[in-house]
Every structure is written in structure tokens, then in C-alpha cells.
Amino acid sequence: MPTLIWKLLRWLNVGREKKLAKAREIADLNIANCISVVRQELLRGVETHGLLSSYIRLSKTDDEFLRDTTLNFLVAGRDTIASVLSWFIWLTSRTPRVEAKILEKLRLKYWVFDPNDLRGLVYLHAACCESLRLYPPLPMNRKVVIKNDVLPDGNCVRPGMQILVSTCALGRMPWM
Incomplete structure (x- = not known):
């Protein structure tokens, strides 16, 4: 789309630019909420280990900077994670022995899935690392x-x- 047209759409707040502005507003509100929750937890002395809490502790920046940085991480991470998962799935599907071992560990250990349970799956972690080694996102x-x-x-x-x-x-x- 020519620059003049998308700038006009943005100025008039119509079409794709209107949808983009609404999506940015929703993202900003959600990220601001996350920042607020993490800040309150840190003030209460709750021990948190996330990237956002570490960043808040280490840098004394305002919420707008934190919001923009967090959005940047989310956008950058989306393509990286998609690339890693695509290669991981392709590699495991081409290696039935590895796929079977990962599925066996998942079936034996976890009837109800909780993302925190993934920490105990050493073979799954090794398979992810191997796919990153062979096909790095960058x-x-x-x-x-x-x-x-x-x-x-x-x-x-x-x-x-x-x-x-x-x-x-x-x-x-x-x-x-």
C-alpha cells in the first residue's frame, strides 16, 4: 500500500489503521495491567522470576518504556517461537523413536496438563534444544x-x- 494512502487511513482512523489502533489499545491495556500486577507483587515482597519482574527490578524506567519494551519482546518472540516449534515438530515427526519417547513421558507423568509440569520433562527439553541447535531462528x-x-x-x-x-x-x- 502506498505510504500516502496508509497515512491518510491513519489520519482518518478508518480501515486497517482503525483495526490496528484498536489492537494497539487492547495490547497496551493488557501489558499495563501485567506491569501493574508485577510491580504490586514486588512491592509486597513476592518473589517472582519472570523477565518482566527482573527488568523492573534492574531498570528504574517508567511504565510507558516498560510497556513498549514488553510489546517488542512479544512481537519478536512470536516469530521465533513459531520457527522453533515448526522445526521441532518436523524433526520429531521424522524421528518416530523420539516422538514416541516424548509422548510416553507426557502420558505417564501428566494426566492433567499444567505448563509448569514441563520443567520435569528433560527429554522434551533436550529435543527442543537439539532442534534449536540444528535450525536456529537466527x-x-x-x-x-x-x-x-x-x-x-x-x-x-x-x-x-x-x-x-x-x-x-x-x-x-x-x-x-
Whole structure:
């Protein structure tokens, strides 16, 4: 859609832009509620171990910044989790022995499913880690050099140089 048209739709608050504004309002309210609950728990001395509570404890920022950061994590995590789950399902479906072992552990241990129960499923955790190793959500990672340094292999790098790290290739190196 041309920039002029979507800016006009946003200004008039119609069509997709109206739906987007409403969705953002709902997300903002839900995230603000979560921030408020976590802040109150921290003030009462309740021990929490989530990412949001850690972030609140470590950074003394306002709620608007916390809300925007939380939304950013949610949006970024959606695609990452979808990628990881897709590869995990594909890999387990191609390895019936692994699939059977995971299903057996789930059937034996948990009649009523609670997400906290997943902590005890070591084989499932290992299978997820293996799928991440083989098919990382970010197959290439780019770093920019900010000061002169020497890499472990002896190569010298200077400020402004870019280093590309293939996490996909790293996960397939037998000596790693």
C-alpha cells in the first residue's frame, strides 16, 4: 500500500489503521495491567522470576518504556517461537523413536496438563534444544567491531569491520 494512502487511513482512523489502533489499545491495556500486577507483587515482597519482574527490578524506567519494551519482546518472540516449534515438530515427526519417547513421558507423568509440569520433562527439553541447535531462528548473526582486537584464530579486526557468524553452521560443527 502506498505510504500516502496508509497515512491518510491513519489520519482518518478508518480501515486497517482503525483495526490496528484498536489492537494497539487492547495490547497496551493488557501489558499495563501485567506491569501493574508485577510491580504490586514486588512491592509486597513476592518473589517472582519472570523477565518482566527482573527488568523492573534492574531498570528504574517508567511504565510507558516498560510497556513498549514488553510489546517488542512479544512481537519478536512470536516469530521465533513459531520457527522453533515448526522445526521441532518436523524433526520429531521424522524421528518416530523420539516422538514416541516424548509422548510416553507426557502420558505417564501428566494426566492433567499444567505448563509448569514441563520443567520435569528433560527429554522434551533436550529435543527442543537439539532442534534449536540444528535450525536456529537466527541463522546468521552480524557484529560490528568497535575497537581494534585480535580474534582467537589470530586475525586482526579494526573498528567498522563487520563479522558474520553463522549460528546454523556452528550448530553443525562436530567439535562444538
